Amino acid sequence: MASFIQLLVSGLATGAIYALIAVGFTLLWQTSQTINFAQGEFVMLPAFFVLAAMNAGAPFWLAALIGISLSVLILGILFKVVVVDPMLKYGVLPLVISTIALSLLLKESTKDFYSSQAQPFPALVPADRRPCF
Amino acid sequence: MLRSVLFAPVIVTSLGLTSPVHAQSTVYIPAILELSGAGAVSGTNFRDGMLLAIDEINAKGGILGKKIDTPLLDTQSEAGTSRAQVQKVLDNKPYVIIGPVFSGSVLVDMLLTQQAEIPEIVGGEAAAITQKGNPYIFRTSFGQQFSIPKIANYMRDGIKAKTVAVLWVNNDFGKGGRDTFIKEMNSRDIRVVADISTESGQTDFSADVVKLKGATADAIFVYLNEEESARFLREAKKQGINKPLIGETTLLGQKVIDLAGEAANGVRGHVGLTIDAPIPAVQEFAARFKMRFNYACDHNGIKGYTAVYFIKHVTEKIRKFDSGAFAEAAHGMTITPKDEPGILMEATWDKNGDIDRISFLGEVVDGKQKIVKTLPKLGK
Numbered sequence: 001m002a003s004f005i006q007l008l009v010s011g012l013a014t015g016a017i018y019a020l021i022a023v024g025f026t027l028l029w030q031t032s033q034t035i036n037f038a039q040g041e042f043v044m045l046p047a048f049f050v051l052a053a054m055n056a057g058a059p060f061w062l063a064a065l066i067g068i069s070l071s072v073l074i075l076g077i078l079f080k081v082v083v084v085d086p087m088l089k090y091g092v093l094p095l096v097i098s099t100i101a102l103s104l105l106l107k108e109s110t111k112d113f114y115s116s117q118a119q120p121f122p123a124l125v126p127a128d129r130r131p132c133f
Numbered sequence: 134m135l136r137s138v139l140f141a142p143v144i145v146t147s148l149g150l151t152s153p154v155h156a157q158s159t160v161y162i163p164a165i166l167e168l169s170g171a172g173a174v175s176g177t178n179f180r181d182g183m184l185l186a187i188d189e190i191n192a193k194g195g196i197l198g199k200k201i202d203t204p205l206l207d208t209q210s211e212a213g214t215s216r217a218q219v220q221k222v223l224d225n226k227p228y229v230i231i232g233p234v235f236s237g238s239v240l241v242d243m244l245l246t247q248q249a250e251i252p253e254i255v256g257g258e259a260a261a262i263t264q265k266g267n268p269y270i271f272r273t274s275f276g277q278q279f280s281i282p283k284i285a286n287y288m289r290d291g292i293k294a295k296t297v298a299v300l301w302v303n304n305d306f307g308k309g310g311r312d313t314f315i316k317e318m319n320s321r322d323i324r325v326v327a328d329i330s331t332e333s334g335q336t337d338f339s340a341d342v343v344k345l346k347g348a349t350a351d352a353i354f355v356y357l358n359e360e361e362s363a364r365f366l367r368e369a370k371k372q373g374i375n376k377p378l379i380g381e382t383t384l385l386g387q388k389v390i391d392l393a394g395e396a397a398n399g400v401r402g403h404v405g406l407t408i409d410a411p412i413p414a415v416q417e418f419a420a421r422f423k424m425r426f427n428y429a430c431d432h433n434g435i436k437g438y439t440a441v442y443f444i445k446h447v448t449e450k451i452r453k454f455d456s457g458a459f460a461e462a463a464h465g466m467t468i469t470p471k472d473e474p475g476i477l478m479e480a481t482w483d484k485n486g487d488i489d490r491i492s493f494l495g496e497v498v499d500g501k502q503k504i505v506k507t508l509p510k511l512g513k
Contacts, residue, residue, distance in 0.1 A: 003343045006372060010339030107169075116173040118360045120392050 034092055037099040041106035046071040048110055051119055060122060159202035160195070160454055162444065163222040164231040165242070170210030171334040174359040174388050175234040175433045179256050180205060181426045182437030183231060185418075186475060196445050197452065208233050210333075212241040223249045228454050229444050230254070234433060236262060237305040243270050252460045254440040256433060259309035263485040269460050271486040273436040273443060275405040277313045279487065279511060280381050284403045285317035287494060288352060292377055298327035298350035300341060300365065302357045307333075310356040310381065326350050335361055338368040345374060352377045355384050359431070363392030370396035377401060385495050385502050386431035397497045404495040406432035409502045414470055414477045435477065442475030443468065443482075481510070 021043065028036050036042065049070045053063035083102060087095040110116075164183060167176030183203070191200045206222065208215035215238035222230060223245060229252045233239055236259030246253045247267045254271050255262065260278040262270060288294045297318060301311040311328070318325050327348035329341050342365070345353055353376050357365060362384050369378065380402035383389065387408065390397045404410075408419035408430060418438060422430045444459075446468050451458045467481040480490040494506040 003347065007340060007343055010337065014337050014339075111169055115177070116169045117177050117388070118174060118363070118392055120394060 035096055035099070037096065038103035038106060041103050041110075042075050044110065045075065045106055047121070048114055051121065052114065054122070060124075158199060160199040161225060161227050162201055162203050162229050162231060163206060163225075163227050164203050165206045165208055165215060165218045165222065165238075166232040167210045167235055167238070168205065168207035170208075171358060171360065172208075172210035172233075172235045174431075175256065176208070176210070176232075178388065178430050178433035179232065179234050179437035179440075182422065182430060182434035182439075183441055184437075185422055185425055186438045186441035189475070190441065190445055196448050197454070199454070201441070203231070208235070208238050210235060210238075212237045216241045216245065219245050223251065227251055228448075228456055229459060231437075231440055231444075232256065234436070235304070235306065236309065239270075240305055243267050246270075250460075251456050252463070254443060256436040256440075257306070259305045260313055261305065261309055263487045267486070268464070269456075269486075271443070271463055271482055272488050273440045273480075274432070274488070275382075275492065276487045277310050277381075279489070280403055280405055280492070281310060281313040282317050283492065283494075283508060284354070284379060284381055285314070285321055285323075287401075287403065288318075288323060288354070288379065289321045291494075292352050292379070294323055294351035294377075296324045296326045296350045297352050297354055298329070298345050298348045299325060299354045299356065300327075300329045300331065300345065302333055302335075302361060303330045304333050304358075306358070307331075307356055314354055314356070331357065331361065331365075333358065333361070336364060338365045339372070341365070342368045342372045342374060345369075345376075346372065350376060352379055355380045357383070359383055359386060359388050360392065362386075362389045363397075366393040366396040366400065382406065382432050385497055386433075387429045387502065388431045390497055390500055390502065391429075395500070398499065400497045402495065403508075404432070404493045404502070404504070406435045407493060407495065407502055407504065408435065409495070409504055410478075410493060411504060411507070412478060414474065418477060439476055439480070442473055443480075446473040446476065479510070 024039055028034055046067045050063045050067035053066040054060060058066065083098050084095065087098050164180065166180050167173060168180065187201045187203055190196065195201055206218040208218060215233050219230065219242045230246060231254050233242065234256035236257035239255045239257035239262050243253060247269050250269060252269045252271060254273060256274050257272065258274050258277055260276050263272065263276055288297060299311055299314055301307040315325055327344060327350060329344055331341055355362065355365060355378055378400045380400060382403065382405045384400055385402050385404055408415060419429065422434055447459055447463045447466065448454065451462045463482055464484050467479065468476045469479045470476055478490050480488050482488055489510050491510055492508045493504045494508065495502050495504050
């Protein structure tokens with residue numbers, strides 16, 4: 001029984017992450033009829049902003065605020081001005097293809113300017129065990 | 134007049150009248166490594182160790198008066214991409230090729246390099262790499278056929294385990310390790326009660342940990358790559374696994390300790406290469422590496438560093454840049470730190486290209502790897 005509950009909770013946690021990613025895709029599709037092939041990188045980049053801010057000495061709450069602000073600026077405003085607005089007049093397909101290029105740019109830039117290695121991230125909740133039953 | 138001045142260099146160059154000074158003053162030794170993807174930790178550590186060695190050697194004039202020219206090519210941790218990169222560099226006639234680290238990529242690449250008769254110095258550990266009769270393949274890492282028996286002895290004599298579970302990654306590295314481990318367990322009458330495979334790049338280990346908890350083994354042998362090892366250790370701690378977790382070098386590596394945090398404490402195993410070795414040359418290397426790259430390297434950094442000094446020493450012995458002569462001279466060669474300080478520890482390469490040197494038993498205590506015993510070379 002304990003194993004079943006453990007698997008259920010772990011499965012729900014993993015499923016919730018996939019659901020969040022799906023919500024991102026769905027939101028974009030419903031609002032603009034566009035698929036963003038850089039969606040994965042849109043999830044990756046804010047994490048690296050927060051990590052860089054924490055490595056520069058900022059506490060987590062401040063690093064999170066910095067990450068959110070930079071994400072809004074780069075993935076929101078800059079993305080619209082530099083990618084979406086110029087491409088939209090040519091139709092949806094060129095815009096979708098440009099997100100493929102954006103995906104490569106974001107991935108390779110992070111690799112070159114930060115690191116391609118996995119990085120430790122601080123736990124947001126204590127890692128102690130909490131027996132329920 | 135201006136047009137002639139502009140066109141003159143083009144004409145001169147196209148007639149081949151420029152002297153290829155750059156080409157003659159360098160030796161082409163490309164590196165094909167995992168710089169992204171699931172193997173990025175291994176490949177970037179290896180690369181940085183290699184770059185440190187190259188800079189040191191080039192600062193002293195290079196090898197036989199030629200600076201080392203090492204372009205870096207990324208395999209993206211994919212065997213197919215690795216093969217394409219090797220094909221690309223072979224067109225430019227390298228002297229020796231360095232890398233890759235992932236055994237799957239090595240097994241694919243070595244078919245090409247053997248055909249081209251170009252030596253390849255690799256970081257792969259799968260036993261199969263040196264069992265195919267390829268005279269051009271050399272390792273700077275222990276093969277599984279040497280390291281796994283040492284762990285098996287530790288399981289039998291140190292842990293006194295009667296039953297074990299094995300968790301392995303489903304790639305050439307993991308499969309080779311798992312096969313060798315089960316063979317060694319059978320020969321020591323230790324029963325394997327769980328045999329669990331996982332995928333490269335896997336992020337969720339909760340189901341695997343549940344299976345391990347249900348297996349009631351005396352000890353658990355974990356044979357994964359770096360990132361997966363860290364994720365597994367975190368999940369194992371979360372679910373309260375209290376059996377000894379035993380690994381081979383990777384599980385106790387610095388990067389895994391950094392990623393897994395407190396979850397790495399208590400892990401034990403055989404360590405082929407480590408910056409925590411009680412050897413002054415290794416510790417000095419670790420300090421130079423940390424100063425240059427601002428992080429503590431794992432065993433892959435040492436593999437990359439010693440690979441370059443291995444090439445330097447063999448080349449200086451044969452006194453020419455001859456790939457065939459390199460391969461012939463390297464087999465059976467023993468290099469001591471007295472002959473070549475960059476080799477860090479005495480090492481011997483056998484007729485198959487496998488390396489023999491001292492190794493260690495270690496344990497992770499308070500976030501640091503602690504060496505508890507030094508094991509002698511097998512050849513002694």
